[in-house]
Amino acid sequence: MLLLQRASVFPSDPTTAIIKVEKSHHPPQNQIPVGTNAAVKFISNCISLESNRESKLSVSLKWTSASGDTEFSSAFPPDVIIVGAGVAGSALAHTLGKDGRHVHVIERDLTEPDRIIGELLQPGGYLKLIELGLEDCVEQIDAQRVLGYALFKDGKNTILSYPLEKFPANVAGRSFYNGRFIQKMREKAAELLNVRMEQGNVTSLLEENGTVKGVQYRTKDGVEHKAYAPLTIVCDGCFSNLRQSLCQPKIEVPSCFVGLILENCQLPFANHGHVILADPSPILLYPISSTEVRCFVDLPGQKLPSIRNGEMSKYLKNIVAPQIPPELHDPFIYAIDRGNIRTMPNRSMPAYPLPTPGALLMGDAFNMRHPLTGGGVTVALSDIVLLRDLLRPFHNLNDAALLCKYLESFYILRKPVASTINTLAGALYKVFSASPDQARKQLRQACFDYLSLGGIFSNGPMALLSALNPHPSSLVLHFFAVAVYGVGCLLFPFPSFERIWIAAKLIWCASGIIFPIIKAEGVRQMFFAATFLAYYRAPLGRRSLLRRRGEISPQPKWL
Numbered sequence: 001m002l003l004l005q006r007a008s009v010f011p012s013d014p015t016t017a018i019i020k021v022e023k024s025h026h027p028p029q030n031q032i033p034v035g036t037n038a039a040v041k042f043i044s045n046c047i048s049l050e051s052n053r054e055s056k057l058s059v060s061l062k063w064t065s066a067s068g069d070t071e072f073s074s075a076f077p078p079d080v081i082i083v084g085a086g087v088a089g090s091a092l093a094h095t096l097g098k099d100g101r102h103v104h105v106i107e108r109d110l111t112e113p114d115r116i117i118g119e120l121l122q123p124g125g126y127l128k129l130i131e132l133g134l135e136d137c138v139e140q141i142d143a144q145r146v147l148g149y150a151l152f153k154d155g156k157n158t159i160l161s162y163p164l165e166k167f168p169a170n171v172a173g174r175s176f177y178n179g180r181f182i183q184k185m186r187e188k189a190a191e192l193l194n195v196r197m198e199q200g201n202v203t204s205l206l207e208e209n210g211t212v213k214g215v216q217y218r219t220k221d222g223v224e225h226k227a228y229a230p231l232t233i234v235c236d237g238c239f240s241n242l243r244q245s246l247c248q249p250k251i252e253v254p255s256c257f258v259g260l261i262l263e264n265c266q267l268p269f270a271n272h273g274h275v276i277l278a279d280p281s282p283i284l285l286y287p288i289s290s291t292e293v294r295c296f297v298d299l300p301g302q303k304l305p306s307i308r309n310g311e312m313s314k315y316l317k318n319i320v321a322p323q324i325p326p327e328l329h330d331p332f333i334y335a336i337d338r339g340n341i342r343t344m345p346n347r348s349m350p351a352y353p354l355p356t357p358g359a360l361l362m363g364d365a366f367n368m369r370h371p372l373t374g375g376g377v378t379v380a381l382s383d384i385v386l387l388r389d390l391l392r393p394f395h396n397l398n399d400a401a402l403l404c405k406y407l408e409s410f411y412i413l414r415k416p417v418a419s420t421i422n423t424l425a426g427a428l429y430k431v432f433s434a435s436p437d438q439a440r441k442q443l444r445q446a447c448f449d450y451l452s453l454g455g456i457f458s459n460g461p462m463a464l465l466s467a468l469n470p471h472p473s474s475l476v477l478h479f480f481a482v483a484v485y486g487v488g489c490l491l492f493p494f495p496s497f498e499r500i501w502i503a504a505k506l507i508w509c510a511s512g513i514i515f516p517i518i519k520a521e522g523v524r525q526m527f528f529a530a531t532f533l534a535y536y537r538a539p540l541g542r543r544s545l546l547r548r549r550g551e552i553s554p555q556p557k558w559l
């Protein structure tokens with residue numbers, strides 16, 4: 001048992017500090033505000049004292065200088081470098097920092113991001129935030145509770161509630177400004193003494209004999225730096241330029257989202273996401289603050305009408321506006337006229353890792369899916385929980401080859417949850433998109449009618465969508481139940497030759513939608529993860545084996 005120490009810092013001049021050490025049995029980190037002196041104004045000052053394994057005392061200092069920059073000085077080299085402090089990077093930095101790792105985060109831009117992505121967190125993702133101790137990051141940002149979806153088709157609508165009955169009252173989806181959420185997580189991570197956040201643009205990974213040793217980065221003054229750590233985790237998002245050597249990226253861009261903010265309007269169903277099964281593809285609406293509604297119009301393909309020459313406004317007014325619920329029509333037109341129209345490509349990329357000693361990919365850099373179902377943040381948080389649990393027993397990260405072998409289990413263990421969310425997103429996008437094909441039309445109608453049946457027919461799919469029960473087998477079951485329901489509607493009461501033909505094509509279509517996605521995700525990893533040896537390499541896999549054998553009790557359902 002190591003003796004922990006308490007210390008205080010007294011700044012004497014800009015370059016030195018007097019450190020006074022007292023004995024204490026408190027946790028290894030203390031934040032000690034200090035006063036000011038004539039030479040430099042220390043707004044806050046933090047010190048952490050830690051004993052290393054040889055019982056030598058070491059010091060980490062972190063303070064905010066008069067210019068507002070966070071200064072950092074540590075006797076410890078980082079255990080982990082994290083590239084990018086977006087959703088994944090900032091949550092991961094806090095998580096690993098809380099576990100006592102020394103983390104160096106390098107983020108291109110530490111100011112509040114202004115983006116149109118990652119604004120809706122599914123309830124399953126909120127549960128992951130709780131597991132990570134980050135749930136307060138959706139507080140005081142005017143985040144809105146989301147309790148389910150309203151689905152609109154041809155003037156009809158149906159309400160699909162998340163199956164939240166078995167969960168504590170605070171568990172629900174949340175929607176918010178992405179930048180506010182990220183900034184909260186960054187602040188929380190940066191409060192930890194052993195987490196260093198630095199602004200810099202990572203330009204390359206530093207490799208030696210096939211092992212990643214660190215990164216090269218440029219700070220805003222244009223100076224090139226190198227940072228080294230036993231593990232580098234790349235979380236540089238969907239446009240990642242570092243992923244190439246760590247995975248085999250197969251990126252598809254099936255469509256783009258055109259984003260608008262509708263102001264001072266009420267959605268037809270408060271606290272619900274709204275999905276309009278429009279032509280040519282879905283329109284999405286959800287609140288992002290108490291007065292604003294995010295509207296995403298999906299446009300298939302990658303070629304968009306020009307915003308600059310007014311073609312986009314014309315398209316939105318003539319083709320999209322008539323399909324918007326009447327109560328939102330005027331705010332929609334007003335938002336177009338205000339002119340703040342933004343676009344974003346919707347990328348999808350199954351995870352094909354190339355396990356590399358010393359490095360790991362996370363978040364969108366690693367795996368992407370269509371954003372229709374708002375699953376990206378949930379997958380990233382779920383991966384972080386898994387990685388944290390896997391790394392916990394691994395005190396020393398220095399044996400890169402051993403760690404790399406061990407972390408192969410990460411790629412297997414994440415699959416059932418991540419692939420279910422990914423497959424659902426890809427399949428729903430295709431089913432919800434309009435098509436001139438009769439069988440596709442019937443499938444879309446069958447999906448709307450099936451979900452409208454309520455009970456298990458909406459609860460099952462909503463448990464998948466919300467990531468409260470992301471089970472691959474449940475996904476396949478409900479997907480084909482929709483197809484069979486569609487066939488039933490076609491054949492009863494009077495099957496004609498033409499209807500039998502459309503019914504056969506419907507089954508063919510449904511298979512043609514879901515099977516290629518599952519194949520790309522990996523059938524064995526998704527459905528038979530336990531048949532991989534790597535699955536049992538980690539304590540988590542071994543635990544689930546024991547659970548299956550009944551040797552340990554299952555986790556409470558809501559965890």
Ligand SMILES: Cc1cc2nc3c(=O)[nH]c(=O)nc-3n(C[C@H](O)[C@H](O)[C@H](O)COP(=O)(O)OP(=O)(O)OC[C@H]3O[C@@H](n4cnc5c(N)ncnc54)[C@H](O)[C@@H]3O)c2cc1C
Nearest residue numbers: 084086087088108118119120202237363364371374376377
């Ligand atoms: C249009 C759209 C809407 C979406 N809506 C939702 C939604 O509602 N709900 C949901 O769950 N998911 C949604 N997603 C997906 C979600 O946004 C992502 O899954 C999530 O943001 C991934 O987090 P990340 O940390 O990997 O990437 P990001 O959050 O993008 O973070 C990447 C970070 O890396 C930094 N960075 C990049 N390159 C470098 C570099 N070279 N050096 C240093 N730093 C670097 C960037 O500045 C950024 O801060 C949406 C996606 C799209 C495209």
